[in-house]
Amino acid sequence: MSGVTLALSGATYRYAGTPRDVLAGITLEVTPGRVTGLVGPNEAGKSTLCLVASGLAPASIGGRLDGSVTMDGTETRSLKPHELAQRCGVLFQNPTTQLSGTAVTVYEELAFGPRNLGLPIPEVVGRVEWAMAMLGIEALAPKDPARLSGGQAQLVALASVLALRPAYLVLDEPTSQLDPQGTRLVGEALAHLAGETGTGVLIVEHKTELLAALADQVVVIDGGRVLESGPAAVILADPRLAELWIEPPAAVRLRRALSAAGLDPDAALPAGALDPVAAASREDGGPAGPAGAMDRRGGGEHRA
Amino acid sequence: MTSPAAGAASRATLPGYVLRPTRGAYQGLSPTTKLVIAFAEAAIAFGVRGWTGPLAVLVVLALTAAAAGVARRMAPFALATIPLVISILLVNTLLYPGATDVIVRVGPLAPTYSGLTAALQATLRVIAFALSAAILGLTTPTDDLLADLERRGLGRRGTFVIGSAIRMVPRMGERAAEITDSQRARGMDTEGGLSRRVRGIVPLAGPMIFGALTEVEEQTMALEARAFSAPARRTVLRTLPDSAAQRLLRWVLFLGAIAAIAAEIAGVLHLP
Numbered sequence: 001m002s003g004v005t006l007a008l009s010g011a012t013y014r015y016a017g018t019p020r021d022v023l024a025g026i027t028l029e030v031t032p033g034r035v036t037g038l039v040g041p042n043e044a045g046k047s048t049l050c051l052v053a054s055g056l057a058p059a060s061i062g063g064r065l066d067g068s069v070t071m072d073g074t075e076t077r078s079l080k081p082h083e084l085a086q087r088c089g090v091l092f093q094n095p096t097t098q099l100s101g102t103a104v105t106v107y108e109e110l111a112f113g114p115r116n117l118g119l120p121i122p123e124v125v126g127r128v129e130w131a132m133a134m135l136g137i138e139a140l141a142p143k144d145p146a147r148l149s150g151g152q153a154q155l156v157a158l159a160s161v162l163a164l165r166p167a168y169l170v171l172d173e174p175t176s177q178l179d180p181q182g183t184r185l186v187g188e189a190l191a192h193l194a195g196e197t198g199t200g201v202l203i204v205e206h207k208t209e210l211l212a213a214l215a216d217q218v219v220v221i222d223g224g225r226v227l228e229s230g231p232a233a234v235i236l237a238d239p240r241l242a243e244l245w246i247e248p249p250a251a252v253r254l255r256r257a258l259s260a261a262g263l264d265p266d267a268a269l270p271a272g273a274l275d276p277v278a279a280a281s282r283e284d285g286g287p288a289g290p291a292g293a294m295d296r297r298g299g300g301e302h303r304a
Numbered sequence: 305m306t307s308p309a310a311g312a313a314s315r316a317t318l319p320g321y322v323l324r325p326t327r328g329a330y331q332g333l334s335p336t337t338k339l340v341i342a343f344a345e346a347a348i349a350f351g352v353r354g355w356t357g358p359l360a361v362l363v364v365l366a367l368t369a370a371a372a373g374v375a376r377r378m379a380p381f382a383l384a385t386i387p388l389v390i391s392i393l394l395v396n397t398l399l400y401p402g403a404t405d406v407i408v409r410v411g412p413l414a415p416t417y418s419g420l421t422a423a424l425q426a427t428l429r430v431i432a433f434a435l436s437a438a439i440l441g442l443t444t445p446t447d448d449l450l451a452d453l454e455r456r457g458l459g460r461r462g463t464f465v466i467g468s469a470i471r472m473v474p475r476m477g478e479r480a481a482e483i484t485d486s487q488r489a490r491g492m493d494t495e496g497g498l499s500r501r502v503r504g505i506v507p508l509a510g511p512m513i514f515g516a517l518t519e520v521e522e523q524t525m526a527l528e529a530r531a532f533s534a535p536a537r538r539t540v541l542r543t544l545p546d547s548a549a550q551r552l553l554r555w556v557l558f559l560g561a562i563a564a565i566a567a568e569i570a571g572v573l574h575l576p
Contacts, residue, residue, distance in 0.1 A: 051525075054529065056525050056528060056529060059528075060524065060525050060528045061521065061525060080533070081528040081529075081531075081532075081533050082528075082531040082532075082533050082534035082535070084528075084529075085528065085529050085530060085531040085534070086531060089529065090529045092522060092525070092526065094522060097519050097522035097523050097526055098522075098523075098526040098529075099526075100527070100530070101446075101467070101523070102446045102447045102450055102467045103447055104324075104445045104446075104447055105321055105322060107319060107321070107322050108322060108447060108541065111322075111539075111541065112530055113530040113531055114539070115538050115539040115541070116530060116531040116532055116534045116536070116538055117531050117534050117536055117539075118534065118536025118537050118538060118539055119539055120539070121318065121539060121541065124539055124541070125317065125318060141319065141321075142319070142321040160530065161529070161530075164530065164531060
């Protein structure tokens with residue numbers, strides 16, 4: 001494994017006071033500038049994997065971790081929580097518990113992390129405004145964080161993580177409370193982060209449309225083990241995912257339906273119609289087209 | 305990783321709603337001064353026996369609330385003490401140790417004048433404490449208070465404990481309402497007589513307590529993930545007000561409250 005990466009190698013984790021390993025020998029890599037999607041059924045260990053990958057487990061919640069988890073070659077166990085926070089941002093499923101609870105405005109909520117680092121005010125302001133612009137939430141800035149809708153809170157929580165400017169992002173269902181427009185915004189922001197700033201992203205997501213458009217690779221886990229991993233388009237088209245109740249992207253379903261009807265999908269539809277990015281755009285209510293803002297891979301490089 | 309645009313950072317200034325100038329003389333006091341005032345009020349209300357301590361504090365609180373323009377928003381805080389006040393009244397009036405001055409006998413119940421007097425004094429103390437905290441909360445943004453305390457040397461852990469306690473109050477209220485609504489949606493009747501309402505507390509308490517514990521764990525992780533334990537001194541976004549007069553006032557209030565309690569304990573004070 002290269003030195004510049006977030007890497008889990010044979011990571012086995014067990015929560016404190018429990019007899020069972022929740023993760024069993026997980027090996028995966030999150031590299032700068034690339035997005036790794038993580039899918040799996042309920043209780044597969046996805047959220048636990050997020051905690052382990054971000055270093056919060058066992059540092060903050062205890063438990064037993066075997067194997068290796070490194071960030072840029074350094075074992076996460078040897079890093080202090082604030083050092084981890086600057087290297088790896090983590091977003092949990094519930095955005096309300098992620099907010100500081102002490103900020104009067106969303107602006108100050110976003111400033112919470114940079115202020116903790118003791119950054120000078122111009123730097124704090126620059127980071128806050130940049131994070132808001134990334135997610136298009138400037139209009140929320142003067143609002144009370146305690147009075148946000150679930151979707152707004154999720155965007156604010158994500159922006160709060162971005163304001164720390166971590167090299168890696170670990171996101172546990174960042175769009176679970178978002179409408180199609182919000183989902184698209186998050187997708188575009190993550191694509192920009194990975195493509196323009198070289199952020200390595202690990203994202204747990206049930207919306208396979210988003211992963212099809214965004215992820216370079218997808219890892220499937222169940223029972224705390226990696227079942228398979230590979231290019232997103234290949235993995236998301238794997239028919240075995242149905243056994244795990246993971247619905248493939250619309251493009252894959254359409255291709256299968258056309259094939260089942262005895263038609264050649266490539267001949268039956270206009271060029272680009274089965275591009276996952278185009279499909280994601282249509283399903284999210286955005287403009288259709290093969291060159292959407294989330295397309296980071298250049299012309300459907302991984303098309304199934 | 306590239307940092308946010310340097311040009312934008314260099315010309316960056318905080319928006320007005322973050323700098324928010326304080327309105328009103330009381331709101332304009334230093335958060336620590338308001339905290340010390342609340343402490344002194346609570347200390348005198350509880351530390352000075354008889355009627356004088358709590359009544360004097362309540363008068364001061366009424367004047368302060370009027371001056372700060374928050375008098376109308378105090379009612380919910382006073383009402384929140386009702387369950388505690390009821391229990392104080394019942395326990396003291398009926399079970400005051402050693403009291404023989406019975407007001408009236410109703411079957412096995414024998415309320416006493418001594419018990420009723422002690423209960424009313426305790427009630428005034430509880431209300432005074434609640435209202436002193438209310439004025440502090442209504443006139444001081446939590447973040448300002450924490451920033452001011454931290455600036456004065458209180459560690460981040462200490463500020464987090466205080467901040468958590470302050471923000472837990474409204475959050476618990478919201479959570480209770482959410483749980484009650486969901487229990488009602490599943491057919492539980494929480495309206496009506498006292499016994500029904502008491503029965504409604506049981507299914508409310510479990511989710512409240514366990515939910516709060518789970519939230520605390522998640523919040524702790526979230527704070528760690530946002531560099532809360534970083535050793536650097538936290539950036540202060542705006543300068544908080546303070547003055548030599550306020551410093552003097554704080555010391556006078558602090559030492560005065562201590563002196564009053566000490567005098568009470570020593571038996572020097574002979575107040576009604």
